[in-house]
Amino acid sequence: xxxxxxxxxxxxxxxxxxxxxxxxxxxxxxxxxxxxxxxxxxxxxxxxxxxxxxxxxxxxxxxxxxxxxxxxxxxxxxxxxxxxxxxxxxxxxxxxxxxxxxxxxxxxxxxxxxxxxxxxxxxxxxxxxxxxxxxxxxxxxxxxxxxxxxxxxxxxxxxxxxxxxxxxxxxxxxxxxxxxxxxxxxxxxxxxxxxxxxxxxxxxxxxxxxxxxxxxxxxxxxxxxxxxxxxxxxxxxxxxxxxxxxxxxxxxxxxxxxxxxxxxxxxxxxxxxxxxxxxxxxxxxxxxxxxxxxxxxxxxxxxxxxxxxxxxxxxxxxxxxxxxxxxxxxxxxxxxxxxxxxxxxxxxxxxxxxxxxxxxxxxxxxxxxxxxxxxxxxxxxxxxxxxxxxxxxxxxxxxxxxxxxxxxxxxxxxxxxxxxxxxxxxxxxxxxxxxxxxxxxxxxxxxxxxxxxxxxxxxxxxxxxxxxxxxx
Numbered sequence: 001x002x003x004x005x006x007x008x009x010x011x012x013x014x015x016x017x018x019x020x021x022x023x024x025x026x027x028x029x030x031x032x033x034x035x036x037x038x039x040x041x042x043x044x045x046x047x048x049x050x051x052x053x054x055x056x057x058x059x060x061x062x063x064x065x066x067x068x069x070x071x072x073x074x075x076x077x078x079x080x081x082x083x084x085x086x087x088x089x090x091x092x093x094x095x096x097x098x099x100x101x102x103x104x105x106x107x108x109x110x111x112x113x114x115x116x117x118x119x120x121x122x123x124x125x126x127x128x129x130x131x132x133x134x135x136x137x138x139x140x141x142x143x144x145x146x147x148x149x150x151x152x153x154x155x156x157x158x159x160x161x162x163x164x165x166x167x168x169x170x171x172x173x174x175x176x177x178x179x180x181x182x183x184x185x186x187x188x189x190x191x192x193x194x195x196x197x198x199x200x201x202x203x204x205x206x207x208x209x210x211x212x213x214x215x216x217x218x219x220x221x222x223x224x225x226x227x228x229x230x231x232x233x234x235x236x237x238x239x240x241x242x243x244x245x246x247x248x249x250x251x252x253x254x255x256x257x258x259x260x261x262x263x264x265x266x267x268x269x270x271x272x273x274x275x276x277x278x279x280x281x282x283x284x285x286x287x288x289x290x291x292x293x294x295x296x297x298x299x300x301x302x303x304x305x306x307x308x309x310x311x312x313x314x315x316x317x318x319x320x321x322x323x324x325x326x327x328x329x330x331x332x333x334x335x336x337x338x339x340x341x342x343x344x345x346x347x348x349x350x351x352x353x354x355x356x357x358x359x360x361x362x363x364x365x366x367x368x369x370x371x372x373x374x375x376x377x378x379x380x381x382x383x384x385x386x387x388x389x390x391x392x393x394x395x396x397x398x399x400x401x402x403x404x405x406x407x408x409x410x411x412x413x414x415x416x417x418x419x420x421x422x423x424x425x426x427x428x429x430x431x432x433x434x435x436x437x438x439x440x441x442x443x444x445x446x447x448x449x450x451x452x453x454x455x456x457x458x459x460x461x462x463x464x465x466x467x468x469x470x471x472x
Contacts, residue, residue: 075124089137096204103197135151159322287449345391359442
């Protein structure tokens with residue numbers, strides 16, 4: 001997808017505040033894709049143990065079913081930009097909404113394990129598309145004066161989606177008498193958990209018919225009059241609409257599409273800055289954050305926690321994730337990216353080390369002593385808090401800022417791909433690693449959190465207060 005960051009702000013630099021509420025509602029509708037991103041990513045947490053017992057599979061096979069959605073995510077992310085440039089941002093949203101809907105219905109009514117995996121891949125494609133089209137569309141319809149604040153809607157929607165999925169899972173489990181395979185509405189509880197996503201998916205599709213097409217896309221396909229109308233709605237009547245159309249056209253003509261060849265360096269294949277971006281992506285995932293969102297219910301049950309309580313703890317963890325994300329949004333432009341990352345890494349390392357110590361006390365029957373159980377629970381929440389207020393937001397901010405203009409699009413694609421691959425590696429390996437040694441698994445995550453500190457201090461430059469043109 002063509003870049004949206006370089007449109008000159010001249011005539012729209014001081015946006016009319018009058019249409020802000022209207023633009024905010026448009027951005028919120030588009031951010032429903034982010035909500036579904038978070039919801040679909042985390043809802044599987046409530047079904048893991050039920051799937052294991054329903055299909056009588058071991059940890060390795062189970063992990064592949066859980067992680068296979070990430071293959072779809074990579075496909076969706078890789079194709080969304082081209083689809084959006086060819087048929088429009090709104091049509092791309094509608095395709096994603098349809099895929100979310102089909103995935104929800106199919107996942108709730110699987111014939112066997114193989115087609116459950118297939119529906120997971122389809123849902124993953126929708127997640128990947130939503131991860132690209134949401135931020136791009138919001139940037140393109142936001143007045144320059146409000147672009148940063150409106151752009152944060154996507155990240156906020158993701159963490160809210162995660163929290164709501166855990167709350168719904170907990171409510172459904174209680175309705176089924178605490179049994180993930182208990183009967184509910186003619187199905188097993190875990191099937192209803194996966195099927196409920198059809199509600200926000202359909203809502204996303206309906207909302208996409210109520211919001212305007214991106215003016216940038218309209219200009220690209222020659223629909224200038226419609227583009228002027230949309231610009232008037234989102235930037236206010238005082239805007240010189242013809243000047244804005246000219247600015248967007250000029251910026252689009254001046255853009256150069258970066259290619260994979262532009263990323264190659266004289267040593268170690270990629271340029272140094274590309275490797276730094278890949279490193280940020282990998283470290284973000286190798287601390288094990290998605291274990292907290294994909295497997296937390298299973299994890300707590302494995303150390304003796306009641307299933308209903310384990311679902312509630314998954315929900316409270318998601319609330320902590322929202323709190324941390326808000327803190328990051330408030331601080332990232334005040335204290336900078338690097339300080340937040342270092343503080344987050346130190347906090348995550350300490351919390352993960354505490355979890356590793358607590359899990360080392362697990363008895364032969366799999367239960368934790370009361371003291372270690374409480375320490376593990378508190379440390380797990382602290383880990384998510386430190387991640388959310390640092391690496392959860394900072395990495396995406398830095399990846400959008402750190403690359404030179406000429407290679408930004410291609411470098412972002414490589415870094416995002418590395419993130420999905422790292423996510424898959426952690427998600428697919430956790431069940432087998434936890435069977436091997438749960439405490440040892442958390443030691444590995446703690447080591448990655450600790451190693452991320454010297455990585456940031458040595459290789460990552462602060463981007464706060466620097467223009468995109470300064471990045472070299």
